[in-house]
Amino acid sequence: MATIEQKGMYKVFPRSGKNVSYTHYCPGCGHGIINKLIAEACAEMGLQDETIFVDPVGCGVFTYYYWDAAHISAAHGRASACATGVSRARPDAVTIAYQGDGDLGAIGFNNAFQAASRGEKFGCIFVNNSLYGMTGGQMAPTTLEGEKTTTTPFGRDSSLTGYPLHVCEVFNQLKAPVYIARVSVADTRRIMQAKQAIRKVFQIQKEKKGYAILEILAPCPTNFKMTPDKAAQFVIDEMEKEFPLGVFRDETADHVNPKSVEVPLVKSCMELFQEKDSIPAAINDAGFAEKRFKFAGYGGQGILSLGLTVAEAARLERRHTLWFPSYGPEQRGGSANCSVVVSGTPIGSPTVEHPDVLVAMNQPAYERFAADVKPGGTIIVDSTVPVLVEPPEGVKLIKWPAIKMAEEFGVPKAANTMMLAALKKFALTGLTAENLETALIASFKKKPELGEKNRELLRKAEAHE
Amino acid sequence: MTKFVKSNEAVVMGALYAGCEIYFGYPITPASEIAHGAAKWFPMLGRKFVQAECETASINMMFGAAGAGKLSMTATSGPGFSLMQEGLSYLAGAELPAVVIDVNRAGPGLGNVYPEQSDYTSAVKGGGHGNYSTFTLAPASAQEMFDLTVKAFEMAAKWRTPAVVFADGLQGQMMETVELPDTEMKAPDFSAWAAEGTPATRNNLVKSIYLDAKQQEEFNRHLQAKYAKMQADAMSESYLADDAEILLVGFGISSRIARTTAETLRKEGIKAGCFRPITLNPFPREDLAKVAAGKKILTIELDAGQFADDVRLNLAKMCLGAEAAALKMINRMGGEVVSVDDAVKAAKEMI
Ligand SMILES: Cc1ncc(C[n+]2csc(CCOP(=O)(O)OP(=O)(O)O)c2C)c(N)n1
Ligand code: SF4
Numbered sequence: 001m002a003t004i005e006q007k008g009m010y011k012v013f014p015r016s017g018k019n020v021s022y023t024h025y026c027p028g029c030g031h032g033i034i035n036k037l038i039a040e041a042c043a044e045m046g047l048q049d050e051t052i053f054v055d056p057v058g059c060g061v062f063t064y065y066y067w068d069a070a071h072i073s074a075a076h077g078r079a080s081a082c083a084t085g086v087s088r089a090r091p092d093a094v095t096i097a098y099q100g101d102g103d104l105g106a107i108g109f110n111n112a113f114q115a116a117s118r119g120e121k122f123g124c125i126f127v128n129n130s131l132y133g134m135t136g137g138q139m140a141p142t143t144l145e146g147e148k149t150t151t152t153p154f155g156r157d158s159s160l161t162g163y164p165l166h167v168c169e170v171f172n173q174l175k176a177p178v179y180i181a182r183v184s185v186a187d188t189r190r191i192m193q194a195k196q197a198i199r200k201v202f203q204i205q206k207e208k209k210g211y212a213i214l215e216i217l218a219p220c221p222t223n224f225k226m227t228p229d230k231a232a233q234f235v236i237d238e239m240e241k242e243f244p245l246g247v248f249r250d251e252t253a254d255h256v257n258p259k260s261v262e263v264p265l266v267k268s269c270m271e272l273f274q275e276k277d278s279i280p281a282a283i284n285d286a287g288f289a290e291k292r293f294k295f296a297g298y299g300g301q302g303i304l305s306l307g308l309t310v311a312e313a314a315r316l317e318r319r320h321t322l323w324f325p326s327y328g329p330e331q332r333g334g335s336a337n338c339s340v341v342v343s344g345t346p347i348g349s350p351t352v353e354h355p356d357v358l359v360a361m362n363q364p365a366y367e368r369f370a371a372d373v374k375p376g377g378t379i380i381v382d383s384t385v386p387v388l389v390e391p392p393e394g395v396k397l398i399k400w401p402a403i404k405m406a407e408e409f410g411v412p413k414a415a416n417t418m419m420l421a422a423l424k425k426f427a428l429t430g431l432t433a434e435n436l437e438t439a440l441i442a443s444f445k446k447k448p449e450l451g452e453k454n455r456e457l458l459r460k461a462e463a464h465e
Numbered sequence: 466m467t468k469f470v471k472s473n474e475a476v477v478m479g480a481l482y483a484g485c486e487i488y489f490g491y492p493i494t495p496a497s498e499i500a501h502g503a504a505k506w507f508p509m510l511g512r513k514f515v516q517a518e519c520e521t522a523s524i525n526m527m528f529g530a531a532g533a534g535k536l537s538m539t540a541t542s543g544p545g546f547s548l549m550q551e552g553l554s555y556l557a558g559a560e561l562p563a564v565v566i567d568v569n570r571a572g573p574g575l576g577n578v579y580p581e582q583s584d585y586t587s588a589v590k591g592g593g594h595g596n597y598s599t600f601t602l603a604p605a606s607a608q609e610m611f612d613l614t615v616k617a618f619e620m621a622a623k624w625r626t627p628a629v630v631f632a633d634g635l636q637g638q639m640m641e642t643v644e645l646p647d648t649e650m651k652a653p654d655f656s657a658w659a660a661e662g663t664p665a666t667r668n669n670l671v672k673s674i675y676l677d678a679k680q681q682e683e684f685n686r687h688l689q690a691k692y693a694k695m696q697a698d699a700m701s702e703s704y705l706a707d708d709a710e711i712l713l714v715g716f717g718i719s720s721r722i723a724r725t726t727a728e729t730l731r732k733e734g735i736k737a738g739c740f741r742p743i744t745l746n747p748f749p750r751e752d753l754a755k756v757a758a759g760k761k762i763l764t765i766e767l768d769a770g771q772f773a774d775d776v777r778l779n780l781a782k783m784c785l786g787a788e789a790a791a792l793k794m795i796n797r798m799g800g801e802v803v804s805v806d807d808a809v810k811a812a813k814e815m816i
Contacts, residue, residue, distance in 0.1 A: 069667060072532035088513050278466045
């Protein structure tokens, strides 16, 4: 076959290991015409170097053999999601997604619709041939009422399958798209109009204006089971009746991209994550006996931050430290608990099955965890909690009026600080008094006046016998 | 410099230090903090955050970004990870680098948001269609959530493969100290193969299709040969293993339970040690064979035995069939975690 050089197309197409100069499309296929128009537009506008085509799975799958530009071959239905990734990654490129009506209208409808709704900066060329070409002519969402396909052998039954999906009309409900139009390639006049519309899609991308979708009605003679001219006539007579041609929206002239929300920018990861007074990493000290803590109470009693304060003090002392909130089935509505492990050596299991110290701020917390405490361990329970169950043998029980003291001091929210006072007073953490206080102050980083106030309260509470 | 952070946040930090440029994601507990951190920190560094409409979209957006030559990531959990399998297969098929974090929750179905390691097969063996697998790493601490995320990007770029950081719902919530490096990595240059919309990359094509069966087979052989070479990047860690009589084998969070179990057993005079694969694919089978030969093996895991089966398989591949046959497992599922008490008991029963 003679090679006819075609603008924007490769000279030969190395399909299936052979170099050929004809496309894989059936004679009279709309894709063939549209492929030519796209290649021409891209070349004529000088955009081949900057265009990234996202190719579909469908009869358009092999466009990468034809258009002389960069290509990414997406999964079936995902060209719009893929093009979103491409255009976000390469905002300076011209990104064009090419999709069929099964690809865009069925499996990938939400991806296409959401991309349009986000106003992604790519152009979508959507080929509507009223059925699934590649897989053997099955019904697509765009199949006409009564149209025979391999999955509607008696004709599309609207009582069971609804009505043809009007993609442009649906997308036209969205605010973000810049351009929405439907054209046809059923005859020469229509092809000329289609070419202009395709150029528009490229132009919008070149100018980074925003999302554009162009639906192109196309014949599939093979699955229509018609000759090419009859198939083209079917497009004009039947498809165009259902899918009227026209421009639904064209804001190219007056489109302004919305203003971005301001983001405080930093120059590097180091600047972003820098920490004033960063604590040096833990040191290994096998002489320091590992301590496991459980803090439990109601949400709002400051249980999690009490745990964090102990963890911070441990870090100040360069101990290996782990904190984590209640997990899994331990989580119950209204209750809060967290675990802290402090160790001289790298910490193994993060779960605290047998705490050395249990801080229980309410009755359920006490009853849930008291039996787990290690022999030789300690339970500090708030004195408002009725202790109906004895602690296990060898476990020391301290009833501590944390809630009451906090109320007496006029700071009911500081019950957790009152508990810290007990941990400090009875030397239950293995950590120095100084580090516990420093950690307490640090926990109020955002409200320094409260830090000092809490230290005062802490010392006052410690005086309690 | 150190920071006391939630493991899930350490992942985002690792990604940023590794040069990841775009985050695509759809919220799901217990991975959502990763999206929250990314939504804030990526834009502050002039990088991008995109909230996708579903996980299918996330992974295909990553396919697009990777195809266009940029490192991207997502984080998800079970149900979302399932939706990503087709996309992961396409990434592997097109040999594209990208990183997915799976913070495993309990399943099957909706399950709950508590920890499990039950996505093992899909996270390690390639959960999608076709002959492929991912480079899969299993962190066990906040520091490793950082380090192994960095490593995942390095491996993804080095091997042109999707990489998975396989964590769990308990781990994601833990806070520990993380040491941050004082330099960050530059985004790699993929212009040799990526479609970047530049004159130099105009004729690049990113695809996973080979219509010709012979070519498709050749590509499959190429992939398998690449996976065999990846074995050189397998990573593991042993602890008290040399003189051990019983070897506790677990990955991720389970490896930490194994560690405490071994320490507890040692205190009682039982010679116990631990082995943990840090990379699950490639599986460090040579390291395993070195420490496992002649030992009793107990696996600790939060699944139904998928990991135990993989350990057996790898032992058998290393001609340790007797060890494989005698292997025992202790497991919990549904969000429950193996307790050290139970692991100690199980180990004692084997002696
Ligand atoms: C996940 C998935 N499901 C199904 C297919 C099979 N498939 C390939 S193309 C196609 C439909 C193509 O129809 P359309 O998008 O209308 O394009 P056309 O071939 O008509 O141009 C289908 C169902 C696939 N490749 N992947
Ligand atoms: S099957 Fe239809 S859509 Fe596919 S190439 Fe042939 S005519 Fe074109």
